[in-house]
Amino acid sequence: MTFDLEHGKTLGIVGESGSGKSTLARTIARLIDSSGGSVVLLGTPTTKLRGRKLRKFRVNFQMVFQDPISSLNPRKLAIDVIGEPLKVHFKVHGEELTRQVTDLMSKVGLEKGQLYRYPHEFSGGQKQRLGIARALALHPKLLILDEPTSNLDVSVQAQILRLLASLQKEFDLTYLFISHDMAVVYHMSDLVMVMYAGQVVERAETKSLYNHPLHPYTRALLDIAEAEGKDLTVTLGGEPPSMRSLPTGCRFHPRCPFKVDACDKVDPQLFEVESGHFVSCHVFGVPNPPSPEEAPHEGS
Amino acid sequence: MAAVRRSGAVERLRVFAREGNLTFKALRTSKLSMVGLIILLAFVVIALLAPFLAIQHPTYVSVGGALQQRWPTDTNVALEPPSLAHPFGTDELGTDLWSKTVYAAQLDMVLPFEVMIPSALIGIVIGGIAGYFEKAFGEVLMRITDVFLAVPSIVLALTLAAALGPSLTHIVYAMIATWWAWYARLIYGETRKMKHRDFVEVARSSGLSGPSIFFRHILSNVLSPAIIQATADLGSVLLAIAALSFLGLGASPGTAEWGLLISQSLSYLFVAWWYPVFPGIFLIMTSLAFNLLGDGLRDVFDPTARRWLSQEMKGLPEVTHRETPAAAAPGTLLKVDDLSITYLTYEGPVHAVRNANFDLKAGEAYGLIGESGSGKSTVALAVMGLLPPRSTRISSGDVFFARDPTRATEYTNLLLLPDNEMNAVRGKDIGMIFQEVSDSLHPSYRVGFQMSQTYLLHQFELVLGIAAAEAEGILPARPCDACGASVNAGEWLCGTCRTVVLPPKEMQRPLGDPVPKDVPGGSRGQLRKYRELYRTYSKRKLGPDRPPDSRTKAICRKLAIRDLRRAMVPDPERTVDLYPFELSGGMKQRVMIGMMMASNPKLLICDEPTTALDVVTERNILDLIKKFKEELGVSVFLISHDLSVIRRFCDRVGVIYAGKLVEEGPLEAVFTAPVHPYTNGLIKSLPKVRADGAFVSKGEYYTMPGSLPELKQIPVGCVFAPRCEFATEECRKTDPPLEEVAPARTAACFHPLPGGDPDGR
Incomplete structure (x- = not known):
C-alpha cells in the first residue's frame, strides 16, 4: 500500500480486526519490521533506522494504544509513567521533571494531586489520558492512535476525542487515527482509508468518502454506523478471511453482494474514480461507477 | 526549589507507606499466612534469645580454620528422659537437648536464606537475560540451566563432600548450584510473558534501550513471583539441608543442627524417643511456616488484585428476603425488587448497586444501558446467582422469577434458592452469554462435546426418551407436532422445522411395563438396557460426564448440529467437530447462543454480548438474538454500554x-x-x-x-x-x-x- 500524510492532518484508518490496521500502525511505529517498502517521516526513511539512531528518532513519532490498562506498567506511579521518556531523551530530572509532568497532566485534564498515584487508581478514561500525556511528553510530530477510544465508555470517548482534537491544534500534531467506528473516524479525520484483509479498498477525503462511499464494504460499514437500530439495506454475511488462506481475486468477493465474474479471478487495483478518491473494486472502482441499485447483483 | 524535590521524596515515601499498609492489611486477613508469620517470628525470637533460654552453652574451637561447636558433656546423665532440669531430655553424651535444639534455631533459621538469596539472585539475572534475549543467546543460557536442573542436589552435595570433606558451607554451595536453576526457569517464563505486554511496547516506542526496558519495566513485574516462590521454597531448602546433614554431609558432628540431631538420634531411637522428636517438631514447624507465608504472599503481592480481595463485613445489617413479591404486573417474568449490592474491598465497602427496581415481561427484550462501573453487570450476575460470595453482599432487595410459565403468578425468589436448585435454573430457565467469547468455551473440548453436556444436564429426559424410542423401534412415519410436515420412520427430528418429534403417546410404553416379546428394530436386551439406563440416570437427576454410549452420543450430536444450524452457524456438520480455537470470535458467540438456546430458556441474559466483536459481526449476532426473541419468544435481558447495540431490538x-x-x-x-x-x-x-x-x-x-x-x-x-x-x-x-x-x-x-x-x- 502507498499513501502520503500531510503535516497537521489526520488520516483515519477504518477496518475490522484482522484487517491489518494495527499491523500497519505498529510497522509505522517501528515496533515490528516491515517485510518490504519504506516509511519516510520528515524526510528520514524510518524503516532503515536501527539501534541508537532509531531510539533517538523515536521522539518524532509516538503511539497511543487501545487498552489503557495493559499499556501502563502497574508498578509505576503516574509521574514515572509520564516522566520516563523525558528522563531518557532529554535528561530532565528533579523539580524540572515534576514541573513538566504536572504541566503535561494539566494539558490532558489530570490533576497535580494525581502525580503519585498508581495506574490502577485511575479510571479507564484517566488511564488513557495518562497514555496520551506520556506520548506527548516528547513533543512528537506524528501521533499514532491505535483505537484510542474503543475500550472506553461513550461519555469518556467523547471527552477523549475532544481532548485529542484540541491537542492536535495546540501542538500542531499529525495524527494517524485507527478505529473500527465510522462515526468516530468521520469526526477525527481529514482523509480516510478503509482496509479489508490487509489491503486498502477505498481511500478519499472524508467528505468525499462519506458523501458517496463506493466500495461495498465501506458502504456496509457506513450503513451500520448510520442505522440507529433500523434494518440494513445490505447485510454482509460471513467473516473476514484468515490471512493464511486468502481468497483468490478480490479478497472481499466471498462476502460481496455485487460480485461479478472477474471478482474471484483478478485482484482489483486502486483506481482514482475522481480526484483523490481511490477505490479497488471491479464494479465500483471504474470510471463513472454505477449506483448500487443499477449494479449487477449476485445471481442476477 | 529544594522544597519541591523534598516534597517529591516525601510523596514517594507516603505512597510506599500506604502500599505497605495495604499489603499488611491484606496479609492480616489471610489467616494461614499470619499463622506462618507468627511461627517464624517466634523462631527468630528463640534464635536471638538462645543464649538466655538455653541451660548449657557451646564453646567454639577452631579446627583447621573453621569454627566448631563443643558442648559440655556429662555421661552420668546420658539419655535422660525429659524432666524439669532437662525439658527435652539429654543426648548420649549427657548434653541438654533443649539447649541444643534452641541453639540450632540460630543456624537453621539462617541457612535457608544463605541458600535462597544467592540462588534467587543468580536465577533472576540469568532467567531475565535469557527471557529478554530470546534468540540464540537466551537459548544457550537456558540449555545450561537445564543441565543444572537435571543434577539432583543430593548427588552434587555428595560429590562436593567427597571431594572437599563434609561441611555446612559445602552443602550451601551444592544447594545454590542446583536451586538457582529453578528461579532461572521461573523468571525466564515470566519475562517472556512480560516482554509482549503493551506497556513494554509503549516503553520501546518511546525509545528506551533494551537494558533499561528490562530493568525499569520487566524486572519489577517479574520480581514478585520470584519472591513469593522463594519464600515458599525456604521450607523445602531447610528440609533439604536437614536431609543432607542427616546423611552426615553437613555440620561437623556435635554441632547443634536439627537435621544432625535427628541423624544422631537414630542409634538410640528405641531407648530415647525424645531425642529425635523435639528437633523434628521444630524442623517441621519452621518449614510449614515458610510454606504458609509463601502461599499467603501470593494473594497479597499483586496491587491490582488486592482491591477486590474479600474481608469480613461488619456493620451491614442482615437482609431478610421475601418469598413472594408484594405486587407484580401480569406477565412479569423477572422482577428485580429494591436490589442493592455491596462489594467488600480493603478500602471499605463499595455500594455498587443501590435500590434497583425493574420488571421484565415475558417475551420482552429489556436493555440496561450503563457505563463501566455503573453496576449493570453486577445486576446480571446477581440474577444468575454468580456474584463472588466472599466479596459481595446483597444488602437489600429480591430477585423474583416466574419459573413455571403455566403458573405465571407464582414467583421464586432466586436469592433464596439453594445452590443445587439454582444450578437447575441456570442454563435451563435462564441462559447467559458473556462478553469474553473465548473464555466461555472450554479450549480443549470439541464444540459438539461441550454442547452435549448441556443436553445431558438440562434435557436428559429428552435425550433418554429419544434413545429409548430408538431402541424400542417406536418411531413410525408421522406428521410433525409443530409444523405438520411428515417425518420419516426411524427419524425423530422434523426435517422442515427441526423440532424433536417424539413417538405418539400411545406407543411410548410406561417404563414399568413388562418387556414385550417383539421389539421392532431392536432386541429385548437392548430395550432392557435402555430402561435400566434411563432409570439410573433419572434417579441421579443428572447426566453423566460423557454420553454413556454411541447411541446417546449420536443423539446429542444430532441435537448439537440442529442447534448450531438454528444459530446460523455455517456448515454445522463440520463445526460440531471443531475445537473452539478453530472458530472466529463471532462463530464462538454463535455457538454459545446456540448452546444457551438448546434448552429453550425463558430468559436470555446477554452481558455485552458483542463488545469483543467487529461491527459487522456484532450486527449479525444482534440480529441472531433478535431472531430468537421473535421466533421463539425468549425474553432478553441485554446489558451494554453501547447505545447502538441496545437500540437494535430492545x-x-x-x-x-x-x-x-x-x-x-x-x-x-x-x-x-x-x-x-x-x-x-x-x-x-x-x-x-x-x-x-x-x-x-x-x-x-x-x-x-x-x-x-x-x-x-x-x-x-x-x-x-x-x-x-x-x-x-x-x-x-x-x-x-x-x-x-x-x-x-x-x-x-x-x-x-x-x-x-x-x-x-
Whole structure:
C-alpha cells in the first residue's frame, strides 16, 4: 500500500480486526519490521533506522494504544509513567521533571494531586489520558492512535476525542487515527482509508468518502454506523478471511453482494474514480461507477 | 526549589507507606499466612534469645580454620528422659537437648536464606537475560540451566563432600548450584510473558534501550513471583539441608543442627524417643511456616488484585428476603425488587448497586444501558446467582422469577434458592452469554462435546426418551407436532422445522411395563438396557460426564448440529467437530447462543454480548438474538454500554448510572426524547455522521464533563448532580426517587427535561 500524510492532518484508518490496521500502525511505529517498502517521516526513511539512531528518532513519532490498562506498567506511579521518556531523551530530572509532568497532566485534564498515584487508581478514561500525556511528553510530530477510544465508555470517548482534537491544534500534531467506528473516524479525520484483509479498498477525503462511499464494504460499514437500530439495506454475511488462506481475486468477493465474474479471478487495483478518491473494486472502482441499485447483483 | 524535590521524596515515601499498609492489611486477613508469620517470628525470637533460654552453652574451637561447636558433656546423665532440669531430655553424651535444639534455631533459621538469596539472585539475572534475549543467546543460557536442573542436589552435595570433606558451607554451595536453576526457569517464563505486554511496547516506542526496558519495566513485574516462590521454597531448602546433614554431609558432628540431631538420634531411637522428636517438631514447624507465608504472599503481592480481595463485613445489617413479591404486573417474568449490592474491598465497602427496581415481561427484550462501573453487570450476575460470595453482599432487595410459565403468578425468589436448585435454573430457565467469547468455551473440548453436556444436564429426559424410542423401534412415519410436515420412520427430528418429534403417546410404553416379546428394530436386551439406563440416570437427576454410549452420543450430536444450524452457524456438520480455537470470535458467540438456546430458556441474559466483536459481526449476532426473541419468544435481558447495540431490538430500556436506575421507558421514546439529563448527555455524546439526513459538522458531539463517582459512601442527594448542568440545591441534598414522568416512563430527576433536549444540543 502507498499513501502520503500531510503535516497537521489526520488520516483515519477504518477496518475490522484482522484487517491489518494495527499491523500497519505498529510497522509505522517501528515496533515490528516491515517485510518490504519504506516509511519516510520528515524526510528520514524510518524503516532503515536501527539501534541508537532509531531510539533517538523515536521522539518524532509516538503511539497511543487501545487498552489503557495493559499499556501502563502497574508498578509505576503516574509521574514515572509520564516522566520516563523525558528522563531518557532529554535528561530532565528533579523539580524540572515534576514541573513538566504536572504541566503535561494539566494539558490532558489530570490533576497535580494525581502525580503519585498508581495506574490502577485511575479510571479507564484517566488511564488513557495518562497514555496520551506520556506520548506527548516528547513533543512528537506524528501521533499514532491505535483505537484510542474503543475500550472506553461513550461519555469518556467523547471527552477523549475532544481532548485529542484540541491537542492536535495546540501542538500542531499529525495524527494517524485507527478505529473500527465510522462515526468516530468521520469526526477525527481529514482523509480516510478503509482496509479489508490487509489491503486498502477505498481511500478519499472524508467528505468525499462519506458523501458517496463506493466500495461495498465501506458502504456496509457506513450503513451500520448510520442505522440507529433500523434494518440494513445490505447485510454482509460471513467473516473476514484468515490471512493464511486468502481468497483468490478480490479478497472481499466471498462476502460481496455485487460480485461479478472477474471478482474471484483478478485482484482489483486502486483506481482514482475522481480526484483523490481511490477505490479497488471491479464494479465500483471504474470510471463513472454505477449506483448500487443499477449494479449487477449476485445471481442476477 | 529544594522544597519541591523534598516534597517529591516525601510523596514517594507516603505512597510506599500506604502500599505497605495495604499489603499488611491484606496479609492480616489471610489467616494461614499470619499463622506462618507468627511461627517464624517466634523462631527468630528463640534464635536471638538462645543464649538466655538455653541451660548449657557451646564453646567454639577452631579446627583447621573453621569454627566448631563443643558442648559440655556429662555421661552420668546420658539419655535422660525429659524432666524439669532437662525439658527435652539429654543426648548420649549427657548434653541438654533443649539447649541444643534452641541453639540450632540460630543456624537453621539462617541457612535457608544463605541458600535462597544467592540462588534467587543468580536465577533472576540469568532467567531475565535469557527471557529478554530470546534468540540464540537466551537459548544457550537456558540449555545450561537445564543441565543444572537435571543434577539432583543430593548427588552434587555428595560429590562436593567427597571431594572437599563434609561441611555446612559445602552443602550451601551444592544447594545454590542446583536451586538457582529453578528461579532461572521461573523468571525466564515470566519475562517472556512480560516482554509482549503493551506497556513494554509503549516503553520501546518511546525509545528506551533494551537494558533499561528490562530493568525499569520487566524486572519489577517479574520480581514478585520470584519472591513469593522463594519464600515458599525456604521450607523445602531447610528440609533439604536437614536431609543432607542427616546423611552426615553437613555440620561437623556435635554441632547443634536439627537435621544432625535427628541423624544422631537414630542409634538410640528405641531407648530415647525424645531425642529425635523435639528437633523434628521444630524442623517441621519452621518449614510449614515458610510454606504458609509463601502461599499467603501470593494473594497479597499483586496491587491490582488486592482491591477486590474479600474481608469480613461488619456493620451491614442482615437482609431478610421475601418469598413472594408484594405486587407484580401480569406477565412479569423477572422482577428485580429494591436490589442493592455491596462489594467488600480493603478500602471499605463499595455500594455498587443501590435500590434497583425493574420488571421484565415475558417475551420482552429489556436493555440496561450503563457505563463501566455503573453496576449493570453486577445486576446480571446477581440474577444468575454468580456474584463472588466472599466479596459481595446483597444488602437489600429480591430477585423474583416466574419459573413455571403455566403458573405465571407464582414467583421464586432466586436469592433464596439453594445452590443445587439454582444450578437447575441456570442454563435451563435462564441462559447467559458473556462478553469474553473465548473464555466461555472450554479450549480443549470439541464444540459438539461441550454442547452435549448441556443436553445431558438440562434435557436428559429428552435425550433418554429419544434413545429409548430408538431402541424400542417406536418411531413410525408421522406428521410433525409443530409444523405438520411428515417425518420419516426411524427419524425423530422434523426435517422442515427441526423440532424433536417424539413417538405418539400411545406407543411410548410406561417404563414399568413388562418387556414385550417383539421389539421392532431392536432386541429385548437392548430395550432392557435402555430402561435400566434411563432409570439410573433419572434417579441421579443428572447426566453423566460423557454420553454413556454411541447411541446417546449420536443423539446429542444430532441435537448439537440442529442447534448450531438454528444459530446460523455455517456448515454445522463440520463445526460440531471443531475445537473452539478453530472458530472466529463471532462463530464462538454463535455457538454459545446456540448452546444457551438448546434448552429453550425463558430468559436470555446477554452481558455485552458483542463488545469483543467487529461491527459487522456484532450486527449479525444482534440480529441472531433478535431472531430468537421473535421466533421463539425468549425474553432478553441485554446489558451494554453501547447505545447502538441496545437500540437494535430492545422493547424497553433502563439507564443505570453509578449503581442507580435513573430512567426507564420504551426504547424509541427514551432515545428520541430522553428525560434524565444523564441519558440525554449519553445519547448526545455518541458521535454521529448524519442527523436528519444532513452531515453533522466535524466535532459536533456533546461532551459530558466529569466522571463516574466512587461509591465508597452512599451518595447524598442525586448521584448525577456533580456532573449535571441543571442541578440545584435540592438535587445536592435529596436523592430524587424513580417516579413516573409520562405514561410508561419513569425517571429519577427533580428537573426532568420536557420531551428531551431543551437547547437543541
